[in-house]
Amino acid sequence: MLGATTPGWPAVLADGAVLLRPYKRGDARAWSEVRVANQAWLAPWEAAPPGPWAEMNSPRAFGYVYRDMRRAARNGDSMPFAVCLVEDGRERLVGHVNLGNIVRRAFASAYAGYWVDHRVAGRGVIPTALALAVDHAFGPGGLHRIEVNIRPENGPSRRVVEKLGFREEAYHERYMHIDGGWRDHLGYAMTSEEVAAEGGLLARWRRVRTSN
Ligand SMILES: CC(C)(COP(=O)(O)OP(=O)(O)OC[C@H]1O[C@@H](n2cnc3c(N)ncnc32)[C@H](O)[C@@H]1OP(=O)(O)O)[C@@H](O)C(=O)NCCC(=O)NCCS
Numbered sequence: 001m002l003g004a005t006t007p008g009w010p011a012v013l014a015d016g017a018v019l020l021r022p023y024k025r026g027d028a029r030a031w032s033e034v035r036v037a038n039q040a041w042l043a044p045w046e047a048a049p050p051g052p053w054a055e056m057n058s059p060r061a062f063g064y065v066y067r068d069m070r071r072a073a074r075n076g077d078s079m080p081f082a083v084c085l086v087e088d089g090r091e092r093l094v095g096h097v098n099l100g101n102i103v104r105r106a107f108a109s110a111y112a113g114y115w116v117d118h119r120v121a122g123r124g125v126i127p128t129a130l131a132l133a134v135d136h137a138f139g140p141g142g143l144h145r146i147e148v149n150i151r152p153e154n155g156p157s158r159r160v161v162e163k164l165g166f167r168e169e170a171y172h173e174r175y176m177h178i179d180g181g182w183r184d185h186l187g188y189a190m191t192s193e194e195v196a197a198e199g200g201l202l203a204r205w206r207r208v209r210t211s212n
Helices: 025-037 039-045 059-074 125-138 155-164 201-211
Strands: 013-015 018-022 079-087 090-103 109-116 145-150 167-178 181-191
Touching (some): 018 125, 025 039, 025 059, 025 090, 059 079, 079 125, 090 125, 109 125, 125 201, 145 155, 145 167, 155 181, 155 201
Parallel strands (some): 109 145
Antiparallel strands (some): 018 079, 079 090, 090 109, 145 181, 167 181
16 A cells, blocks of 8 residues: 555645646656756755766756656655646746655655755745645644755755754764765754644744744
């Protein structure tokens, strides 16, 4: 029974113009366009598969990426969301939020990863998307803890988790192979208790946004 192993999946989440949904096979062209246009923006921060960027992010490559994401989601290992902006009635794929490496039982934890198209950066798309995903994880997803690991040099990403109120809790030396080397990462985390009293992370983010 697939459903029994995948609490909270599939799901569609939305707040204002920001929409999170499972990927579709038909996303190949849009995904490839945004990935290719963002090579310089994304490469310093991503664990990329070996090979030329254009090839690893072609519409054909999306077939493999899609199959892997679908399998992982079906197995209950991850919740991979396409992040879209819905403006003037049109939906545009602009980013990605994944809750990955899901471990259940006594750990009930996942790692969050994300990126957004540089053409819409700075508009709060990812904080909104991450808040939606975290609330979903703590609710229907049945998880208790979300962790985010970020290179110390990645100021914009650190701002995302700091604005949402994740705790900085660790320094991981030579943590992940990214952009040609083993890179240190800062570990941030949040558990469900930390946002329960505030009505969830999206509610907290809305308050933070309006008070700035
Ligand atoms: C990190 C990232 C996902 C943030 O997404 P976002 O939707 O732009 O998030 P925000 O709108 O909250 O902006 C976050 C910070 O980016 C910076 N920023 C703002 N406008 C920007 C712009 N036009 N271009 C670049 N950075 C900008 C600011 O420091 C901002 O923090 P602030 O709110 O204190 O001013 C995005 O920068 C990105 O995709 N970076 C490359 C991939 C990456 O780093 N992924 C995460 C790996 S851990």
